[in-house]
Amino acid sequence: MSRRFGIRFEQPVSDLSPAAVLAEYRTAPGLYLHLPFCQTICPFCPYNKVRYEAELAADYLDDLEREASMYLATQAASFLSLYVGGGTPTLCLDGLERLLSRLPITGERAIEVLPKHLTRAMATRLGALGFTYVSLGVQSFSPRVLRRLGRPGTVRASRAAIETALGAFECVDVDLIFDTAYDDQQTLLDDLDRCFEYRVHQVSTYPLMRFGYTPFGKGDHHRDREHALLRTATELARSHGYERRSVWTFNRLGAPTYTSITRPYYLGLGAGAASFAGAVFLVNHFGLDQYRRAIGESRLPVARMARLPGAAAAVYRSFWQAYTGTVPTGGRDPLLDHPVSVLLRDLSVALGWSRRAGEAVTLTESGYDRYHDLERWVTYSLIEPLWAELMTEHDPPRPTGSGSDGGTQ
Ligand SMILES: C[S@@+](CC[C@H](N)C(=O)[O-])C[C@H]1O[C@@H](n2cnc3c(N)ncnc32)[C@H](O)[C@@H]1O
Numbered sequence: 001m002s003r004r005f006g007i008r009f010e011q012p013v014s015d016l017s018p019a020a021v022l023a024e025y026r027t028a029p030g031l032y033l034h035l036p037f038c039q040t041i042c043p044f045c046p047y048n049k050v051r052y053e054a055e056l057a058a059d060y061l062d063d064l065e066r067e068a069s070m071y072l073a074t075q076a077a078s079f080l081s082l083y084v085g086g087g088t089p090t091l092c093l094d095g096l097e098r099l100l101s102r103l104p105i106t107g108e109r110a111i112e113v114l115p116k117h118l119t120r121a122m123a124t125r126l127g128a129l130g131f132t133y134v135s136l137g138v139q140s141f142s143p144r145v146l147r148r149l150g151r152p153g154t155v156r157a158s159r160a161a162i163e164t165a166l167g168a169f170e171c172v173d174v175d176l177i178f179d180t181a182y183d184d185q186q187t188l189l190d191d192l193d194r195c196f197e198y199r200v201h202q203v204s205t206y207p208l209m210r211f212g213y214t215p216f217g218k219g220d221h222h223r224d225r226e227h228a229l230l231r232t233a234t235e236l237a238r239s240h241g242y243e244r245r246s247v248w249t250f251n252r253l254g255a256p257t258y259t260s261i262t263r264p265y266y267l268g269l270g271a272g273a274a275s276f277a278g279a280v281f282l283v284n285h286f287g288l289d290q291y292r293r294a295i296g297e298s299r300l301p302v303a304r305m306a307r308l309p310g311a312a313a314a315v316y317r318s319f320w321q322a323y324t325g326t327v328p329t330g331g332r333d334p335l336l337d338h339p340v341s342v343l344l345r346d347l348s349v350a351l352g353w354s355r356r357a358g359e360a361v362t363l364t365e366s367g368y369d370r371y372h373d374l375e376r377w378v379t380y381s382l383i384e385p386l387w388a389e390l391m392t393e394h395d396p397p398r399p400t401g402s403g404s405d406g407g408t409q
C-alpha cells in the first residue's frame with residue numbers, strides 16, 4: 001500500500017474481477033488500448049514502451065486479446081469510443097485487426113501514427129479498421145529540433161503524412177513539441193504556421209516534459225516564456241481561423257476535436273494502460289513479463305488501484321475537464337456537480353481564471369496560464385513518481401530478487 005496526496009494506492013491487486021470493474025462505470029466507458037512497441041526509442045519519451053520484436057509483439061497481442069476477453073465475458077462490456085495509443089500502434093495492425101473485430105465500439109476510433117508509417121496503403125488499412133481520427137507525431141518541421149529529439153523520420157516524411165492523412169481521415173491532429181529552454185519562440189510559431197497552412201483539423205502543442213528516468217533527464221522550465229509563447233500562438237491561430245480548444249490544442253473553426261480524453265470515463269487495456277471509473281482509478285503493470293504473468297493466471301493485470309473518495313474523484317474529473325477550457329455546469333455529470341467541483345469553479349471565477357458562459361465555465365487567458373502550470377505540477381508531482389515506480393518493472397530481476405508479483409516496491 002502506498003499513499004500519494006492522501007490517495008491510497010493498493011498493491012498488489014489480486015482479487016479484482018472484470019465484472020466488479022465494469023460495475024463501477026455509470027455509463028459505457030471509452031476504451032483505450034496500449035501498444036507499447038517502437039522501432040527506435042526517443043530519448044525524451046516518458047511513455048511505457050519497449051523496442052519492437054515481432055515475436056514479443058505477437059505474444060503481447062494475444063495477451064491483450066485475453067485481457068479484452070475477460071471483460072467481454074461479463075456481457076456488460078460496450079464502449080463509447082476507441083483510442084489506440086503507444087508506443088507505435090501501426091507496428092501491430094495484424095493483431096489489432098483481430099482484436100477490433102471482437103470489440104463492441106459505438107463511437108469514433110482514433111489512433112496515434114508515426115508520420116513515416118503513413119503511406120497511402122496504411123491510410124487505407126486504417127480506414128478499413130474504422131479509424132477516422134489520427135494523430136501524427138510530427139513534433140517539429142525543423143531538422144535541427146528533430147535531431148535533438150532523436151526522432152525517427154524526416155520533415156519530408158511528415159509533410160507527406162499530413163497530405164495523405166488530410167485526404168483520408170475525418171480528423172487529423174498534428175503533435176508538436178516545444179522547449180523554451182532550447183528553442184527560440186519562432187521555431188514553434190513557424191511549425192504552427194505550417195500546420196495552419198495545411199488546414200489540419202487540430203494542432204497539439206506540448207511543452208517538453210522532462211522525466212528523470214528518460215535519457216533526457218530533468219531540465220528547467222521557463223514558465224513565463226511558455227505562457228508568452230502560448231499566448232502568441234493563440235493570436236497566430238486566430239489569424240488563421242483557428243481557436244484554442246484546450247490548454248495545448250488549436251482547432252480549425254468547426255473542425256472536430258481529437259483527444260485521448262474525449263470520454264471522461266475510460267477503460268484501459270494493455271501494459272501501462274490506466275482506467276478511470278469515477279470511484280476507482282486503476283493502472284496496469286508496465287512490465288511485459290508482469291502483464292503476461294497476470295494474464296496467464298487469468299487475473300486482471302492491474303498493478304495499482306486507488307479507491308477515490310467523492311471529493312478526490314470530483315477533483316480528478318474537474319481537472320481533466322478543465323484541460324478542455326470548458327467545464328459544463330448543466331448537471332449532466334454528478335462529479336462535476338459535486339460540492340468540491342462547484343467550489344473549485346466558484347474559486348476560479350473569483351480569481352479571474354475563468355468566467356461563466358451560459359451553462360458552462362470557460363478559462364480566461366490567465367486561467368490557461370494557471371492551468372498550464374497546474375498541469376506541469378501534476379505531471380512532475382503525481383504522474384512521474386507513479387510511472388517511475390512502475391517503469392522499474394522493466395528492470396532485469398536482481399539475483400537476490402524477491403520474485404514478488406508487483407516487483408515495484
Ligand atoms: C504517446 S506519444 C507517441 C505517438 C507516436 N509514437 C509518435 O511518437 O509519433 C503522443 C505524443 O506525446 C508527445 N510527447 C511525447 N513525449 C513527450 C514529452 N516528454 N513531453 C511532452 N510531450 C511529449 C508527442 O508529441 C507525441 O506525439
Ligand code: SF4
Binds near residue numbers: 042
Ligand atoms: S515518442 Fe513515440 S516513437 Fe518515440 S519512443 Fe515514444 S512512443 Fe515511441
